[in-house]
Amino acid sequence: MDSDLTFSSRRSPVVCLHGCVASSQPLASAIGLDILKRGGNAADAAVAIAAALAVTEPNSTGPGGDTFCLFYDEKTGEIRGINGSGRSPRAQTLDLLEGRGYTAEAPPSPYHALNATVPGAPACWCDTVQLFGSQKLSMQEVLSGAAELAEGGFPVAEVTAHHWAKWLRESGKELGGDLLIDGHPPKMGQVFRNPNLAQVLKELGERGKTAFYKGRVAQAIVDIITQNGGVMTMDDLSSHDSEVVTPISTEYKGVCLWELPPNTQGLAALLLLNILENFPLKAVGHNSCDYIHVLVEAVRLTLTDAFRYLGDPDHMTVSLETLLDKSYSRKQAQRISMDRAMEEVEPGLMTGSDTVYFCVIDSQGNACSFVNSTYMGFGTGLVPKGCGFSLQNRGASFSLHRNQVNCVAGGKRSFHTIIPALLTDATNKSEKPRLLAALGVMGAFMQSQGHVQLLLNMLEFGMNPQQAVDAPRLYVHYDQKTKQWLVNLEEGFDPEVAKELQKRGHKVNWPIKGHKRSQFGxxxxxxxxxxxxxxxxxxxxxxRVLWAGSDPRADGCAQGY
Structure with a gap:
């Protein structure tokens, strides 16, 4: 039952000096911390955590998914990014889909093999270690902790067990038996082993990207997709590579928020901050009716722009510079009325997801902000034979409308929801950027909203990192069935605030509690x-003291030394 998940415990922020990790699984956090203690840096530890989460939380992440990375280099102050998202198969055209009878109104099931895109995570893991790693640990050493965990087994955590069963029901797939125990999802505390995934991780450590994108793993991926009506080929896999990208940023009251450029929704978080900069948020009070009203209206404007303009950068028709111009945001802010909710253009597809976000700061001051996902739970639910992981269904986020920037096409990257973030000091422009934080919130279109809510909790209202992630959150969502914007408020909001928002014209869901809190990321x-x-x-x-917070809506924790 959703109501069984109670929030009765209290956490203090983790404080430490030499290095810190924060993830949604304690065993993964421990593996990342061990890498730091063995001489690895933030990038090495992040990849170790990514692989460990693929073992402990396969309903959210794995080698069959995509990933994005932001890295802060303490020596130079430089911030670089890696786009680890895969492309659609070259044969995956709109003509192909229409020829099979699919339309924008009747697309393939989200779990259909046609929605499997090339997994970008393994390549990004290897490239993160190669480009940003300490060079003191081999890829094999970085992945060894996760491989041992998969081989030896681990007890499944509470929140993970719930979502493991939920996504199995929703996908209707059998997960090849690799991700079940005697045909059933593991229960909380039950020990789960995944020797096939352990072998994949060992091969990736020994032979690098070739072990995944060519040979037996690649063939197993193509076979399972082809058997289920998909069109991915060995060439689609062997031609994949990560892309090193220049992050984008905006300033807000003395700090600079860094995000990744399209095809991610990182720009949405920056647009949201630019709009909110025009309002006295601190004066109206945290989670007050006026505060929430402004945030909701700004999110609606931001997401509408994101759906209109963002996607594969090779297909975008509006420049990032145009959208990030402060005058553009001022005009958007002027549209917000305090006494009512505005009407707005209906956006495109909005769907849920399950994802992992985690971050690391090492003793040298380097930071790695990392996000990894198979999109909807187990993605397609298709598990390549002998591999122990499921394939993502990121292709379900493509549009089948020919005139949209995110329309499906062969060899194209879809609009992506998953985003990591970094924060630097913007007050002294003559010096290299000074790192303030690595942060992120997973969960579909909650992510850009979550980034901003965490930042405002700290910068405007003086919360420490743990208080910032603990605080009740709101999630603005467009419901395709009712054709309405919904304002979802987590348990903990004042009921009078919910009533007043309704008077202003908002459709409010309150209180959201139990396992349904997962929608808040x-x-x-x-x-x-x-x-x-x-x-x-x-x-x-x-x-130099590190302060960390980890979300109570997950099973994980922050650890430091």
Missing amino acids: RGQIITVGDWWNPSVNQTDHPS
């Missing part, structure tokens, strides 16, 4: 120093 954050604390003189206070 699961966030992690690590800050360098307590810059968010208004009572501390930052000039005299040591900034």
Whole structure:
């Protein structure tokens, strides 16, 4: 039952000096921390965590999915990114889909093999270690902890067990037996082993990207997709590679938020901040009716723009510079009325997802912000023979409308919801950017909203990282069935606020509790120093102390040393 998940415990922020990790699974956090203690840096530890989460939370992530990475280099202050998303098969054209009888109104099932896109995660894991890693640990050493966990087994955590069963029901797939115990999803505390995934991780560690994108694993991927009506080929897999990208950013009251460019929705978080900068949020009060009203209206404007304009950058018709222009955001802000909810153009497809977000800051001050996903739970639910992981269904986010930027096409990257973030100090432009935080919130279109809510919780309202992730969140969602914008409020909001929002014309769902809280995402954050604390003189206070918070909506924790 959803109501069985109670939030009765209290956490303090984790504080440490030498290195810190935060993820949605304690065993994965421990593996990342071990990498730091063995001499690895933030990038090495992040990849170790990514692989460990593929073992412990396969309903959210794995080698069959996509990933994105942001890395802050303490020596240079440079921030670089890797786009680890895969493309659609070259044969996956709109003509092909229409020839099979599919239309925008009647697309393939989200779990159909036609929605399997090339997995980008394994290549991104290898490239993150190669480009940003310490060079002190081999890829085999980085992945060894996850491989041992898969081979030896682990007890399944509470929230994970719930969603493991939920996504199995929704996909209607058998998961090849690899991700079940005697045909059933594992229960909380039950020990689960995945020797096939352990072998894939060992091969990836020994032979790198070739082990995944060519040879027996690639053939197994093509076979299962072809057997179920998909069109992916060995050439689609062997030609895949990650893309090193330049992050995008915006300033908000002395800080700079960094996101990845399209095909991600990172721009949506920046647009949202630019709109909100025009309102006195601190003065109206945290989670007050006025605060929520402005945030909701700004999210509606932002998501509408994201659906209109964002997708594979090779197909976009509006420049990032145009959208990020502050005057554009001021015009958007002027449309927001305080006494009612505006009407807005109906956006495109909005769907749910399951994802993992995690972050690491090491003893040198490097930071890695990382997100990994198979999109909807187990994705397609198709498990390549002898591999122990499911294939993502990211292709379900393509549009079948010919005039949309995100329309399906062969060899194209779809609009992507998953985004990591970094935060730097913007007050001294003559020096290299000073790292303030690595942060993120997973969960479909909650992610851009979650990034901003965490940031505002700290910067405007002085919350520490754990308080910032604990605080009740709101999620603005467009419901395709009712053709309405919905404002979902988590348990903990004042009931009078919900009533007042309804008077202003909002469709409000309150209170959301239990396992249904998953729609508000699961966030992690690590800050360098307590810059968010208004009572501390930052000039005299040591900034090298790391503060971390981990979301109580997940099973995980932050760990440091």
